[in-house]
Amino acid sequence: MVTFTLAPEFGYTLAVSVLSSVLVIGLGARVGGYRKVANVPLPIMYADEAEALKDKKKMIFNCKQRVHQNTLEGFTSYMVTLLIAGLQYPTASAALGLIWCLGRVAYSYGYTSGDPKKRSLGAFGHIGDLGLLVLNGKMAYDMIRAGCLN
Template sequence: MTTITIPAEYGYTLAVSVVSSILVTALGVKVGTYRKVAGVNLPQMYADDEEAKKDKKKMIFNCKQRVHQNTLEGFTTYMASLLIAGIQYPTAAAGLGLVWCAGRILYSMGYSSGDPAKRSWGGFGHIGGLGLLGLVGKMAYDLIVSA
């Protein structure tokens, strides 16, 4: 039987989970705020392609919306990996989580410029997410081997 002990440093992991949640919320607020600027009414998820080609504000809205959607698509896996990895590797998990957050911020800034190719600015953020998955994989391996 394995006992789980939560180290005091797990607070860093929890702090990064709060920062990550605030980041995702801020991305959503940006979408809602810019929706009004671009004139894209609810329940429409995106501006029509033809409209976006003619109106830079609608193109930027679509980019902001895509940033938020893309972030949400991987957020559950990221957050689970962060919180699980932090049990055994709290400072490493927190550091990798901050790398993920920084990558998401630069991804958002680049993509939201209206030039989707600039989203690559935040590509390094994948190191954070993959690193967290690696730590969880190591934990799973150690638990299986010790069984």
Template sequence: MVSFTLAPEYGYTIAVSIVSNLLVTYLGHKVGAYRKEAGVALPTMYADDLEAKKDKKKMIFNCKQRVHQNTLEGFTTYMISLMVAGTQYPTASAALGLVWCAGRLAYSAGYTSGDLNKRMWGAWGHIGEVGLLGLTGKMAYDLLMSA
């Protein structure tokens, strides 16, 4: 049986998890706030492709919606890795989590600028995600080797 004690620094990991949840909420609010301006009525998830090609506001709305959706697609994996890796590596996990958050903000700013190629502004944020997966994998390896 394996037991562990959480270091006081795990508070950093918890704090970054709160920041991460606020980020997802912020991105969702940006979608909702722009929906009316773009003229995309509920419950429509995205503006029609033809409309978006004709109307820049509808295209930007689709980009805001896609940023939020794309963030949600990987959010569960990210959060699990953050919280698990943080039990062993709290400071490194918190730092990697902040890199992920900053990368998501940069991705959002670039993608919603109207120039879709600028979405790559946030590509470096994957360093946080990959780093957290690496730390979680190291923990799994260490546990299995001690069995």
């Protein structure tokens, strides 16, 4: 049986995971809140392209929806890497998670500004994703190496 002890600093990792979940919920709420403004009824996911090109509110709605969808597309792998890296590197994983969160906020505000090209404002958030992947890779390498030495 394998046992391990979590460092108290793992609480930082957990706090960032909670913050990340609240962020995703907030992005979804922004979509729902703007749905009436843009007059895009449920269950329609996006405003029609022709309508969005004519109506700035519909375009902004589509951008808000895309931000939320894009965030959800990578959220599972982000959370897995955040929590696994936090087992060995709790402070570093929390810091990288915060970078990811700040990047998502900047991405959202840039994308929904009315000029979707401004989404690149949040590109720095990929530092969080990549950093977490590196930490997970290092943990895998260290575990495999330790097993090979036995």
